[in-house]
Amino acid sequence: MGIIRTDRWLDQWFFQPEIICEKLMNHFDRLTGQSIYLFLQSKGMYKPNRLTKKNFHMMKERNHWEKVEDFFNKYKKRWKGPNISIYVFPSSFSLFDPMNKREGFTFPHAMFLFLSPNLNDRELEALFVHEYHHATRMGTLKKPVSENNLADSVVMEGLAEFAVWKYCGEPYLSKWIFAYEEKEIKYVWKKWFQPNLTTSISDPLHDQLLYGKIFSKPMFGYAAGFYFVKQFDQQSKLSMEESFILPANTFILRNENQGK
Incomplete structure (x- = not known):
């Protein structure tokens, strides 16, 4: 191949x-x-x-x-x-x-x-x-794509941008990574994403939120995912090997718990 x-x-x-x-x-x-x-x-x-x-x-x-x-x-x-x-x-x-x-x-x-x-x-x-x-x-x-949900997708995109950041540098990150301030990320996340994290990848709401087609802001899922991963890296020094194996909730729950 x-x-x-x-x-x-x-x-x-x-x-x-x-x-x-x-x-x-x-x-x-x-x-x-x-x-x-x-x-x-x-x-x-x-x-x-x-x-x-x-x-x-x-x-x-x-x-x-x-x-x-x-x-x-x-x-x-x-x-x-x-x-x-x-x-x-x-x-x-x-x-x-x-x-x-x-x-x-x-x-x-x-x-x-x-x-x-x-x-x-x-x-x-x-x-x-x-x-x-x-x-x-x-x-x-080895998780079937059909079993992924919104939380999986948000973290998947954040981790992929984390890899870009590590291997190519900050100038090559998606422009959407820098589109939203921390306060805005937390507000939109709490309002639209937290109640819908288990939404299946096959549900139209999944893409509407991840890509910002209706309810959230453009490509907001990418920005939020990178925010969570970056926060995790600052606290625990995420290795590239870990980025392939850690489940989505490892990144989301830690940040949400610290925000309480």
């Missing part, structure tokens, strides 16, 4: 992403290529047009596939991480998007990276570290 040469698929079927997505059906139970494409598009995958085709050619020129493979080999060895399949595609893009746009999505056995050609190496590494931390934690805990 490791890096899958999706660049070769894109050379042949760039304007037919549904055909490309038919090659991903082993990761998506009972979904068609069209359905898979619509799902991945919602996560950041490109829409075929002249602009994204140009971005694809620039990604090849700048060796994005080879660089991701190098990061995989580096962190798989460092973290004793899982041997997953990694799929790289151009990101959705418009003239209003940032030039370094990058998004990702990870299952226990597969990672999807949606990239713009203008990412520098450290930005690309930061995205990889975030997503591969997810894969390593999921592989270590």
Whole structure:
């Protein structure tokens, strides 16, 4: 496994992403290529047009596939991480998007990276570290994704950003980490998150809260997760090995109890 040469698929079927997505059906139970494409598009995958085709050619020129493979080999060895399949595609893009746009999505056995050609190496590494931390934690805990709840997801995102902070540095953290002051985090957490921590990942409320689609603030779950993990690290010096195995409540309950 490791890096899958999706660049070769894109050379042949760039304007037919549904055909490309038919090659991903082993990761998506009972979904068609069209359905898979619509799902991945919602996560950041490109829409075929002249602009994204140009971005694809620039990604090849700048060796994005080879660089991701190098990061995989580096962190798989460092973290004793899982041997997953990694799929790289151009990101959705418009003239209003940032030039370094990058998004990702990870299952226990597969990672999807949606990239713009203008990412520098450290930005690309930061995205990889975030997503591969997810894969390593999921592989270590061996808990079915369907059994995760809001508490699991908040801490999962916070721990992934903790890994970015440790290996890439503060400038490469998500901008949402710095969007909210401590007082605001505590208020929103108590009002919206505490009563709903057991909400299943399959419940629409889960994403509404985690990503801030309706009730909470944009990407608030990421900011809260990193806040809890950072507080834990300041008190107990969290190791990277612990970040893969400690349950979500270890981080949440300690901070909530100290706030009483």
